[in-house]
Amino acid sequence: MAATTKIEWGDMMIVSGVVVGAATFLFRKAIFGRGKTGEVSAAAAAAALRAAPASHGVASSSSSKSEYSEARDFVSKMRKAGKNVVVFYGSQTGTAEDFATRLGKDMQSAGVRPLVLDPESYDWQCLAGMNENELIVFVLATSGEGEPTDNMEAWFDALASDRENIDDSDIPEFFQPDDKDELDSDMPLSSVSYAVFGLGNNTYEQFNHHARVVDARMRALGATRVGERGEGDDDVDIEEDFAKWKAATLPLVREYLGATGDSGTDDTLQPTWAVAEIEVDADKVWVRGEMGDGSSSSSSSGSSPSEAGTTTIYGTHRPFIAPITVATDLTPSGERHVLHVEFDLEGSGMHYEAGDHLGIYAANSDAEVDLMLHALGLFERADTPICVRATDPFAAQQTLFPGTATTYRAAFRHYLDITDPVPRAQIASLVLPHARSAAAREFIGSLAADKDVHAATVSAGCLTPARLITAVHQIEAAAGVPKDEQLAIPAATAFELCPRMQARLYSISSSARVTPTRVSITAVVLQYNAQTTMAGALPLGASRLGVATNYLLAATNQINSGSLDPVVVTAANALAEAPQFDAKNHVIRSYVNLPSTLPVFVRRSTFRLPADASTPMVMVGPGTGLAPMRAFVQERALLARQSPEKAQGTSLLFFGARSAATDYTYRDELVSLFDDIKKTAPESRVITAFSRDQPQKIYVQHRLAENADLVYRTLLCGKDKLNGPSRAHIYVCGDAKMMAKDVSRALITLIADREGVSEDVAAKWISEMRRLSRYQEDVWS
Numbered sequence: 216m217a218a219t220t221k222i223e224w225g226d227m228m229i230v231s232g233v234v235v236g237a238a239t240f241l242f243r244k245a246i247f248g249r250g251k252t253g254e255v256s257a258a259a260a261a262a263a264l265r266a267a268p269a270s271h272g273v274a275s276s277s278s279s280k281s282e283y284s285e286a287r288d289f290v291s292k293m294r295k296a297g298k299n300v301v302v303f304y305g306s307q308t309g310t311a312e313d314f315a316t317r318l319g320k321d322m323q324s325a326g327v328r329p330l331v332l333d334p335e336s337y338d339w340q341c342l343a344g345m346n347e348n349e350l351i352v353f354v355l356a357t358s359g360e361g362e363p364t365d366n367m368e369a370w371f372d373a374l375a376s377d378r379e380n381i382d383d384s385d386i387p388e389f390f391q392p393d394d395k396d397e398l399d400s401d402m403p404l405s406s407v408s409y410a411v412f413g414l415g416n417n418t419y420e421q422f423n424h425h426a427r428v429v430d431a432r433m434r435a436l437g438a439t440r441v442g443e444r445g446e447g448d449d450d451v452d453i454e455e456d457f458a459k460w461k462a463a464t465l466p467l468v469r470e471y472l473g474a475t476g477d478s479g480t481d482d483t484l485q486p487t488w489a490v491a492e493i494e495v496d497a498d499k500v501w502v503r504g505e506m507g508d509g510s511s512s513s514s515s516s517g518s519s520p521s522e523a524g525t526t527t528i529y530g531t532h533r534p535f536i537a538p539i540t541v542a543t544d545l546t547p548s549g550e551r552h553v554l555h556v557e558f559d560l561e562g563s564g565m566h567y568e569a570g571d572h573l574g575i576y577a578a579n580s581d582a583e584v585d586l587m588l589h590a591l592g593l594f595e596r597a598d599t600p601i602c603v604r605a606t607d608p609f610a611a612q613q614t615l616f617p618g619t620a621t622t623y624r625a626a627f628r629h630y631l632d633i634t635d636p637v638p639r640a641q642i643a644s645l646v647l648p649h650a651r652s653a654a655a656r657e658f659i660g661s662l663a664a665d666k667d668v669h670a671a672t673v674s675a676g677c678l679t680p681a682r683l684i685t686a687v688h689q690i691e692a693a694a695g696v697p698k699d700e701q702l703a704i705p706a707a708t709a710f711e712l713c714p715r716m717q718a719r720l721y722s723i724s725s726s727a728r729v730t731p732t733r734v735s736i737t738a739v740v741l742q743y744n745a746q747t748t749m750a751g752a753l754p755l756g757a758s759r760l761g762v763a764t765n766y767l768l769a770a771t772n773q774i775n776s777g778s779l780d781p782v783v784v785t786a787a788n789a790l791a792e793a794p795q796f797d798a799k800n801h802v803i804r805s806y807v808n809l810p811s812t813l814p815v816f817v818r819r820s821t822f823r824l825p826a827d828a829s830t831p832m833v834m835v836g837p838g839t840g841l842a843p844m845r846a847f848v849q850e851r852a853l854l855a856r857q858s859p860e861k862a863q864g865t866s867l868l869f870f871g872a873r874s875a876a877t878d879y880t881y882r883d884e885l886v887s888l889f890d891d892i893k894k895t896a897p898e899s900r901v902i903t904a905f906s907r908d909q910p911q912k913i914y915v916q917h918r919l920a921e922n923a924d925l926v927y928r929t930l931l932c933g934k935d936k937l938n939g940p941s942r943a944h945i946y947v948c949g950d951a952k953m954m955a956k957d958v959s960r961a962l963i964t965l966i967a968d969r970e971g972v973s974e975d976v977a978a979k980w981i982s983e984m985r986r987l988s989r990y991q992e993d994v995w996s
């Protein structure tokens with residue numbers, strides 16, 4: 216799977232190069248959901264049960280009845296809850312989940328009764344039980360290289376069986392509903408209606424592939440689509456794509472379901488969360504970002520026996536608290552910081568392979584947290600224990616935080632991402648209704664009404680929820696609005712404005728063969744500069760900092776200097792003296808207390824070294840795209856040292872950065888590793904492209920072209936001509952938008968030239984290499 220990133224947008228995407236893709240933290244299930252739902256929903260569930268029509272029965276025609284589990288029957292659940300729409304989201308890094316939740320609220324306002332669910336907790340076999348007066352909606356992000364998200368994998372595999380060659384004659388075995396005639400063997404979903412919105416990014420080869428395939432297969436299985444398939448593109452404006460699709464689709468859904476009554480917006484102020492300040496024993500209040508008891512994990516990466524004899528399984532839902540053993544700034548004099556951070560996995564039982572990703576849970580900076588607390592008027596009550604519950608007893612997510620209780624401070628520090636600019640739709644539905652002064656209504660109203668104003672002010676200005684609220688307060692103060700009449704956002708609304716904190720994924724840059732219990736990542740520290748004329752007036756200045764990478768930078772400074780930066784910027788003084796940046800380091804030094812450990816987990820990937828070391832490799836990894844290549848090279852060098860008599864395939868590494876003097880990460884180590892590799896594969900080498908070391912820009916794709924003979928020879932694998940796909944492997948890691956495409960084009964030109972064929976023929980050769988997983992990308996945009 217490709218790497219990627221996401222987003223914090225910030226960090227994510229960036230990441231480190233690595234980022235990756237994705238994975239994510241599907242908190243719900245293992246952590247938050249357990250045991251909580253019953254408490255809140257029991258009464259309502261019982262009432263709904265009494266009122267509900269006969270539940271969806273099961274007499275499987277082809278699937279065994281014994282496979283059926285009532286708890287995983289979404290049709291039955293939907294009916295018991297008195298709903299007529301079920302919205303499933305396929306989400307890797309939280310965006311689709313967020314969109315699905317918002318869609319649920321909008322549908323409620325439109326007079327239909329939706330239930331938003333995670334497909335991972337429900338059985339696709341129940342699909343055929345949906346009736347004509349019901350609707351299923353898919354909100355599906357594409358992940359990896361055109362892959363489904365982890366939580367849709369079972370559904371996708373069942374519906375689309377062979378991903379590469381979907382065969383319409385391949386009919387999955389659905390449960391036979393009790394209340395229907397025998398399912399049509401060719402069109403088992405003929406009574407099912409659905410709508411679909413896909414989330415993707417056009418810089419990936421397989422744009423919105425997940426949603427497209429699910430759409431095509433639903434239709435092939437007899438289902439009827441309501442409205443058009445929506446396709447969001449987060450390289451352009453996915454929020455606007457979503458808004459347009461909703462505007463076109465919701466009226467059709469209303470009509471289809473025969474919704475009567477108002478399609479007004481009475482529900483806009485209906486909060487999703489209920490927040491209660493409570494009295495509770497201190498040991499029940501989770502303030503350090505605790506993540507659950509680890510009794511289950513759907514994607515485990517290791518386990519270790521505890522003293523009590525039970526086994527702790529570590530994974531996305533229960534990360535291992537790993538000591539940071541090494542943290543180094545690899546480019547101390549560069550314009551950007553590239554960090555090398557090592558974690559000790561000893562005792563965790565976790566294993567990893569070169570090419571895997573490491574998920575990390577970081578925390579927001581105290582400056583951002585303080586600003587949020589001030590903006591909400593909660594600064595004085597920051598450490599009050601609170602309990603948070605869903606107001607809808609049937610909501611898939613019944614609580615936002617694990618454990619019995621947390622505090623406002625811990626919620627904003629550990630469990631919510633408070634650094635994303637506020638989407639326009641959220642400003643309209645969650646912020647505007649709380650405006651009490653004309654000045655606030657005018658300013659917020661213009662952001663909600665005009666997408667260009669929103670883009671220029673909120674997106675370009677990096678207006679996070681706290682910055683937006685603070686900016687409104689500043690405008691109100693300037694207009695003479697007294698403090699007690701200014702915008703006041705309730706905590707429950709703020710919790711809805713902020714997506715849940717996601718794990719950031721980084722390509723692992725070490726080899727488990729070399730350091731089995733130590734794992735390293737290589738990450739560039741992220742900063743987004745606001746592009747707005749309002750910049751000077753913005754609280755905390757005009758930049759937004761990547762959550763995880765700035766946390767890692769602060770940890771690196773702490774480990775190496777023994778203390779955090781002495782300048783602690785709090786929201787209070789930031790407001791008085793903004794902006795407060797350390798200009799040299801581009802960082803708000805605002806972490807009050809950093810532990811020397813971080814919660815981590817390993818996420819498996821398909822970006823893998825060939826099993827046979829005689830297979831030649833062409834690796835292209837500029838910037839932090841070097842991370843997985845470093846792991847590969849470490850592994851090949853180890854093999855060369857262990858078996859010097861065994862000839863290896865040539866290893867070519869193309870690395871690029873701005874300047875050799877400041878940005879050539881791991882230079883000495885790479886030279887030494889290639890000295891070892893060359894003893895068994897003499898043509899192996901690192902070829903560098905430093906874009907700013909000469910008047911004209913030179914990138915890795917230029918070096919590929921310059922070294923066409925060597926690259927071609929490596930791909931030939933000793934043959935005279937490339938007849939058919941090569942045995943060699945090509946790896947590309949880094950930027951998806953420009954670099955990965957430029958590299959692909961350079962290779963097509965090179966192949967066409969050397970083989971004497973057209974570029975179309977060469978492009979087909981590249982496609983075939985991709986199909987055979989011999990051309991692999993770990994890219995993000």
Ligand SMILES: Cc1cc2nc3c(=O)[nH]c(=O)nc-3n(C[C@H](O)[C@H](O)[C@H](O)COP(=O)(O)O)c2cc1C
Pocket residue numbers: 217218219220221235236237305306307308309310311312356357358359360361362364414415416417419420421422423424449453994995
């Ligand atoms: C690692 C990674 C791989 C991705 N691969 C694709 C892809 O192959 N095709 C595509 O259209 N979008 C791709 N995307 C873009 C995502 O679909 C898009 O960012 C989406 O909004 C993510 O939704 P989520 O946060 O719910 O996972 C990828 C994103 C990441 C981070």
